[in-house]
Amino acid sequence: MHGFDAAPSDNETSVSSGPWWQDLTRYHWFVLVVAALGWLFDTMDQQLFNLARSPAMRELLTSAAGVSPTRGDVDLYGGIATTIFLLGWATGGLGFGIMGDRVGRAKTMLLTILLYSAFTGLSAVSWDFWSFAVFRFLTGLGVGGEFAVGVALVAEVMPIRARPFALGLLQALSAVGNISAAVISLVLSELEDSRYVQSGWRIMFVVGALPALLAILIRRRLKEPEQWQAASGEQIKKQLGSYSELFGNPRWKKNAIVGLVMAASGVIGLWGIGFFSFDLSRSVFRKTFELELRQAGEAEKDRDFVRLVLTDPSVLKEIKFVPQPDQLLALAPGSKDAEMIYSTLLAQSKAGTTASAEELISSISQSDEDRARRLDYLKGTEVAASSQTVAEHADRITTRAKKLSKQLTFWAAMTSVMQNMGSFFGIYAFTYVTYYVGRRLAFAVTFLLALLSTVMVFGYLTEFSQIFWMIPIMGFCQLALFGGYAIYFPELFPTHLRSTGTSFCYNVGRFVAAAGPLTFGALSKYAFSSYAEPMRPAAVTMSAIFLIGLLALPFAPETKGKPLPE
Numbered sequence: 001m002h003g004f005d006a007a008p009s010d011n012e013t014s015v016s017s018g019p020w021w022q023d024l025t026r027y028h029w030f031v032l033v034v035a036a037l038g039w040l041f042d043t044m045d046q047q048l049f050n051l052a053r054s055p056a057m058r059e060l061l062t063s064a065a066g067v068s069p070t071r072g073d074v075d076l077y078g079g080i081a082t083t084i085f086l087l088g089w090a091t092g093g094l095g096f097g098i099m100g101d102r103v104g105r106a107k108t109m110l111l112t113i114l115l116y117s118a119f120t121g122l123s124a125v126s127w128d129f130w131s132f133a134v135f136r137f138l139t140g141l142g143v144g145g146e147f148a149v150g151v152a153l154v155a156e157v158m159p160i161r162a163r164p165f166a167l168g169l170l171q172a173l174s175a176v177g178n179i180s181a182a183v184i185s186l187v188l189s190e191l192e193d194s195r196y197v198q199s200g201w202r203i204m205f206v207v208g209a210l211p212a213l214l215a216i217l218i219r220r221r222l223k224e225p226e227q228w229q230a231a232s233g234e235q236i237k238k239q240l241g242s243y244s245e246l247f248g249n250p251r252w253k254k255n256a257i258v259g260l261v262m263a264a265s266g267v268i269g270l271w272g273i274g275f276f277s278f279d280l281s282r283s284v285f286r287k288t289f290e291l292e293l294r295q296a297g298e299a300e301k302d303r304d305f306v307r308l309v310l311t312d313p314s315v316l317k318e319i320k321f322v323p324q325p326d327q328l329l330a331l332a333p334g335s336k337d338a339e340m341i342y343s344t345l346l347a348q349s350k351a352g353t354t355a356s357a358e359e360l361i362s363s364i365s366q367s368d369e370d371r372a373r374r375l376d377y378l379k380g381t382e383v384a385a386s387s388q389t390v391a392e393h394a395d396r397i398t399t400r401a402k403k404l405s406k407q408l409t410f411w412a413a414m415t416s417v418m419q420n421m422g423s424f425f426g427i428y429a430f431t432y433v434t435y436y437v438g439r440r441l442a443f444a445v446t447f448l449l450a451l452l453s454t455v456m457v458f459g460y461l462t463e464f465s466q467i468f469w470m471i472p473i474m475g476f477c478q479l480a481l482f483g484g485y486a487i488y489f490p491e492l493f494p495t496h497l498r499s500t501g502t503s504f505c506y507n508v509g510r511f512v513a514a515a516g517p518l519t520f521g522a523l524s525k526y527a528f529s530s531y532a533e534p535m536r537p538a539a540v541t542m543s544a545i546f547l548i549g550l551l552a553l554p555f556a557p558e559t560k561g562k563p564l565p566e
Contacts, residue, residue: 023159024166031157034222035150036170038113040177041211042146045120045139047181047420048208049085050275051412052201053078054282055405059201060129070326072525075279075535077129079521083514084133086271088140090510096145097503098243101496105153106222108499109146114212116142121209124202144510147486148503155490155498160563164487168431171486175424175479181208182416185409200409246497246504255492258556259505262443263489264512265549266450266481272516273454273539274419274478277471280458281415282408283533288464289404290329298400299329299338305393306342307378310357313349319391322346327401334532337374340364415471422475427483429476438560439488440553446484447553449477451546458539481549491559494566516542 024032057078061069069077092112100108119139126132151167158166184207188200247253293299306328309316316322325343330336344360355363357378365371434442453474461470485506493501523538531537 020162020165023162028157028159028162028166030221032154032166032170035109035154036173038109038146038211039150039170040173040180041113042116042143042177043174044177044181044211045116045143045208047178047416048120048184048204049082049123049136049139050278051181051185051416052204053081054279054412055201055409056126056132057081057129060126060132072529072534075524076521078279079517079519079524081129081133081136082271082517085136085140086267086510086514086517088137089144090140090507090514091144092141093144093148093503093507093510095141097148097500097507099145100149100152100499100503105149105156105499108149109153109222112142112145112149114142115139116146117209117212118142120205122205123208124205126202144507145503147506148499151486151490152499152502155564156495163564164435165431167486167490168428168483171483172424172427172431174482175420175427175475178420178423179417182413182420185413185416188409242497243500243504246493246501252493252497252501254555255557256501256504258552259489259492259501260508260512261552262549262556263485263505263510264508265447265545265547265552266478266485267506267510268512268516268545269450269454269543270478270482272520272545273458273542274474276517276520276535276539277419277457277474278412278415280461280533280535280539281411281467281471283535284462284467285408285411285464286404287333289407290333293329293400293404294331294333299331301393302328302338302397303331303377305390305397306338306345308390308393309342309345309349310360310378313345313354314352315390316346316349319394321394321398323394323397323401327397331377337377341374341377411467415467418467418471419475420479422472422477423479423482426476426478426480430480430483431487434484434487434560438558439484439491440556440558443481443484443488443556444550444553446477446480447546447550450474450481451543453477454543454546455540458536458543488559491562491564492557495564498564516545 054074057074058069061073061077092115096108096112099111116139119135119142123132123135123139126135151170154166154170155163181204184204185200188203245252246256305323323342325339325346328338328342330338341360341364344364348354348360357375361371361374361378365374430442430446433445453470453476457470457474461467489502489505490498492505520535520538520542523541524534528534528537
């Protein structure tokens with residue numbers, strides 16, 4: 001039977017004269033609000049990154065010649081950027097976790113908020129992929145440190161009966177941060193047509209710098225918890241924030257390893273799979289909107305444009321807005337013919353060369369079937385190309401592309417809203433489930449539900465209406481685990497190691513989890529590249545990661561109703 005050495009002074013489920021929040025003083029509420037705001041803004045930054053990832057990759061990976069990256073490249077480099085962000089998160093979490101035990105919870109929280117705010121803002125001035133990646137790594141340093149010190153602070157200040165509910169509420173409010181990021185994305189998508197907003201993803205990161213203002217409130221009023229002050233006064237006997245002590249004690253070592261496995265499972269599931277639901281929604285809605293455009297005859301008009309350019313590629317130099325290859329619609333869904341032919345014509349225009357239809361098609365076709373189909377695409381009545389006619393087509397295509405991008409941004413943000421509405425209720429539901437049935441059983445049920453809901457979304461979400469029920473269910477199940485982490489991890493370690501131990505579980509878990517997005521991107525680009533939507537089989541395959549967390553539970557101590565270890 002697992003348990004702590006100290007006997008409980010109270011029990012979570014004991015009969016009380018009122019609801020848990022009646023046990024809180026004004027200062028308790030102040031601590032909870034400050035910690036919740038710190039984590040809320042932290043998660044807002046995370047979600048801004050997820051929503052900005054695809055648009056940022058498309059802009060930053062566009063070549064000097066103006067050629068847009070393929071969807072496979074966007075997925076791959078988006079996965080690399082996410083991995084780098086998680087590595088920064090994990091590194092910062094470990095460093096600031098030790099600092100939280102050694103110099104204090106409040107001081108460390110102040111530094112982490114300033115750090116992630118500053119480098120979120122600097123992400124807006126990224127000039128290529130690697131500058132973006134560096135800024136995201138540095139942002140991750142602050143993001144990673146904030147969670148451990150925040151939950152340690154709340155856990156130590158709150159009365160025992162209120163502790164799981166306060167920690168659950170703190171984590172549930174992270175969904176508000178995520179929804180705030182989605183609202184910011186929605187507002188900017190509406191403004192992108194104006195002359196003031198050209199790259200909405202850059203403005204999103206500027207807004208993400210505003211949480212630095214919270215640091216003023218922290219510095220003026222937040223005090224260090226009495227438990228930490230007592231432990232710091234005994235540092236001759238106990239070394240604060242020491243990994244050697246954490247792993248030198250068999251009990252804390254076991255708890256740290258169990259927590260690490262549990263955290264890695266959930267973090268990979270969320271960051272390596274779940275947050276790619278925004279990219280999935282873009283794919284689903286793109287097909288829906290492009291079908292409507294084909295039905296309106298837009299693909300045939302695009303073919304007329306390509307035929308005109310074939311007649312005289314140099315005419316592209318005479319128009320103001322030249323369409324990008326990926327903005328053209330092929331006659332059939334999934335076909336790359338229009339994009340490949342036009343891309344070659346665009347290169348010819350810039351080089352000042354020409355080629356016949358047969359020569360052009362032969363240069364880009366790998367089989368007789370491809371060659372015949374593409375030659376057929378170009379057949380038609382020859383029309384003299386004029387800059388006016390080509391410009392009219394170009395204006396139509398670029399205007400349509402802007403509208404489509406705006407629609408996709410809107411629905412990616414709506415996907416975030418739906419997912420985080422589900423996560424808010426999932427996190428808080430975990431609080432009540434664990435209150436009655438205990439930590440281990442609550443985690444077991446949630447790991448299974450997270451697996452099933454993830455397979456459901458990435459395997460079967462194909463229609464517009466499904467976003468309104470499938471996505472919230474997945475958000476409910478996946479994010480409920482994180483409510484459990486906020487409650488459970490601080491209960492595994494003594495005061496002088498609480499921030500260090502919590503940070504180890506959550507952030508070394510992120511070092512392991514950093515391989516998740518990279519694996520997802522690699523599976524999408526290479527292993528499942530022959531699929532129409534490679535991210536689907538990649539996500540379903542990776543969903544097995546939730547079973548790893550389930551396998552760790554028999555070794556996890558049950559902490560329900562126990563006081564924090566000293």
